[in-house]
Amino acid sequence: MSGKRLVAVVALVALTAGVAIAAAPTDRVLPAHEYTTEKARALASAHVHALQELSAGIYHCWPWVDVPRNGIGFYRPRGAQQDDRHLSTRISIEQEPSPAFASLRFEERATAMFSRYIPPLLRRMTKDPNVAADPKLDGFTAIVDWPKPAPRGTGRPVSETIAVFIDKASALEFLSGRGDIKTLPSHARVLGFDGETPLGQITLGPAWDDNFVATFKVANYQLEPGVVCN
């Protein structure tokens, strides 16, 4: 292969490999210089590419989901006694809840959203094995917002939120297949929020396998060229 051709091939590979990241917003990941400790900055610097890939994957492959600005990063759970660093991802589900979902109690809705989104989020967050293998990483946090069921026209919409904190060992045990989805909530600390109002730590029921994320398709949605979802 000639030198020119090799350069062209390398450029093409580099170009297509970066399609997913290039087309997705980059402000979803907290920049390294905005952390308050050296440990967090080191994690952020070492895994910036993995976090941008995580962001781009959610952006393209879960198009009904939104990640807010700085929604992904190596955050410390609020009130932690030491500098525990979790890979954290916040997602907002912006679809209209069905009447059946609306009729559930908050804890039941929270369990349903846990079952639906926490396992696939954990899988996405550990797609790059180097992140989970980093000894500086202590756990995972997943924050899920969804619209609080309410009749239309009753004022400004309100979100319900769960913040799920899972230590690294429990998360990896579950992901390896040794842990059971039913008992995963019992290994997590879950905080609930009604709009801005904290509901404190909540107890979820047993979770279940939910393949919605893997099977749901937005009608007529077209992936951008070069993007592959798996």
Add this chain to the structure above:
Amino acid sequence: MRSVRGKLLLLSAVLIATAGCATSEEWNTWYTHRTHFASYEHLGFSVRNTEGSSPKVTRKDIQLARDEGWWGKAITVSQEQMLER
């Protein structure tokens, strides 16, 4: 556009009218079908359909629909209430 809005309003009214307390049957229905969402109709606002072509939705269309604030910006907990930098 007006007729689409009208249909959505009608759909919402029907959904609200049929919503009520959860019965075990409703819970079983939700659990079995696991369809959390009633519809994704709002996307139609950003889809530009032309005669003779099938409608396509891109990620940018979805972002535009979101930015247009179909639901308005929701009241939600700030990240700082849960996480520290």
